[in-house]
């Protein structure tokens with residue numbers, strides 16, 4: 001039997017078939033469909049596989065580490081910038097090591113299709129000194145989950161599975177294998193393994209350092225890394241992950257008579273790299289992401305000029321690769337079709353017709369106009385589209401939660417008004433702690449929580465505190481009189497303007513919850529009801 | 531046999547259903563398939579596309595190289611032109627004429643049609659109008675697919691099976707409407723070429 005799966009779904013299915021007891025995640029494009037596949041699977045619910053969204057990537061990572069502590073296989077999934085949020089837990093999990101198999105699936109977004117940056121998670125893998133797997137296709141994504149768990153349990157180490165947008169969101173046939181049963185509860189054999197007091201942490205770190213040679217030899221013998229011979233040694237190719245496909249595409253029916261090293265498991269297989277480097281006059285390094293391998297092979301301070309790739313301009317320095325980049329870099333001509341005519345205009349994403357964020361921004365803009373524009377901090381979600389025409393309503397979008405804390409800092413500096421707009425899911429992800437800072441310091445900020453009762457931008461996942469936002473704000477210490485709830489509808493425009501104006505004039509922390517259910521969620525419910 | 535297809539439209543127009551239907555038809559015909567999709571931010575009313583590759587031999591790249599798409603299937607006229615650099619010299623452009631005007635600088639229809647007609651092989655249909663006659667403009671995506679069927683290289687029947695497969699859970703009526711839409715599009719382009 002073959003299944004047609006997205007790369008993300010192949011990872012999810014691999015996890016289910018490899019006997020995970022739970023999967024933890026916070027949504028983020030292009031990683032979201034991993035968790036969603038498990039949530040939609042009947043087999044997963046029959047087998048009681050835990051599959052609820054976490055409040056953020058850090059809580060997800062830590063909960064998964066706890067499941068591993070208990071001896072069970074588990075997976076944690078996130079987008080690349082989510083790993084920044086989870087980085088403390090992530091780096092330290094490499095030192096504690098794991099008990100049950102622990103796989104960290106991270107999906108990078110080169111070209112920033114839906115992200116603030118295009119950071120390459122392989123650097124995190126190298127930083128933490130753990131094995132990293134980088135599938136080239138959907139079948140490998142599936143198979144690598146099994147391989148990753150074996151590695152993780154053999155060396156008691158977390159293993160990273162690195163995906164990129166193009167594989168995460170591309171579908172192809174996957175052949176599954178017979179599922180494995182879940183593990184039983186089994187405590188770590190060393191009861192102090194997870195206690196990172198300095199004396200123990202130093203020991204654990206040495207264990208990690210001593211494993212490096214083993215990790216390298218695993219890469220050397222990995223079924224996912226291979227060196228194929230070729231008699232034309234003028235150029236050799238090192239192709240990492242997905243980039244391997246583009247190389248194969250470019251040569252197509254033409255004979256590829258050059259040495260090719262396919263890399264899908266890190267740390268780099270030293271001997272294989274040495275071999276291709278020594279026998280070829282020039283190397284072209286193909287990587288989907290930052291030039292990690294290229295940088296390593298080039299060396300410092302003396303550049304090795306036989307190494308080519310993104311750093312010497314043979315390939316573009318940024319953005320995702322495609323078959324045309326690789327064709328040109330390999331010396332082939334590209335036969336482009338017709339030019340895009342100039343009548344074709346950009347079509348950026350926009351807020352849906354009937355979205356509450358529209359009415360919230362229309363009201364906010366009226367008030368801000370009376371003060372002068374430039375001091376509305378915002379955050380990440382559908383409401384970030386308030387940056388575009390016709391609203392031009394916000395002045396920042398940096399990382400989840402940053403709207404509240406940046407508004408606080410600006411208010412501390414004396415900026416007035418200092419307003420922020422944050423979504424409900426973003427608020428529970430990383431906004432609550434910043435609000436506590438503001439309350440403690442009585443910083444004069446106005447926090448607008450655009451509460452559409454869902455995690456909209458990523459497709460409408462459950463939001464962590466639906467219906468409880470005002471209680472959370474009160475619990476944090478926002479004064480009762482300055483927690484206001486408005487209904488962002490056209491018919492309430494003038495009342496809403498008045499509320500926003502009042503609260504901006506208040507010289508303390510106020511929270512305005514603009515509450516109206518996401519229109520997409522409403523329509524979905526209507527459809528389901530028939 | 532190898533067919534590279536670009537499916538274009540605006541987020542929310544149902545291009546993934548077109549892709550899924552062709553995908554199902556290809557799998558049932560024993561072909562290899564790679565289908566790259568846009569998920570995420572652009573689905574909020576932005577320009578979206580899907581790269582679909584069918585072949586009787588294994589496929590390497592998920593993305594179609596420039597100048598190698600045999601067909602561009604577009605459910606929106608301006609979007610049909612956005613991916614012309616990928617269209618092969620002898621490729622076909624199949625597009626709906628009903629515009630989605632969610633930007634303030636949307637071009638004049640005559641200008642768009644002139645550019646579309648400048649492409650050597652093109653099929654231009656008002657899929658929304660045809661779908662409305664069947665019952666609802668909701669089915670316009672399947673009308674466009676029907677119009678593209680003659681250029682894909684798979685049997686018409688396999689698309690009918692594809693529709694039955696992907697809309698299975700939605701019930702008999704939905705399948706029936708989609709089949710009618712497919713047929714209406716197929717007839718129109720059959721007359722045009």
Ligand SMILES: Cc1ncc(C[n+]2csc(CCOP(=O)(O)OP(=O)(O)O)c2C)c(N)n1
Nearest residue numbers: 028082380381382423424425426455456457
């Ligand atoms: C650290 C991090 N995790 C995840 C994301 C992906 N992401 C972007 S917006 C968003 C959802 C925001 O939901 P909400 O705040 O409720 O706003 P809405 O989109 O519903 O308006 C998510 C999960 C991200 N950009 N950064």
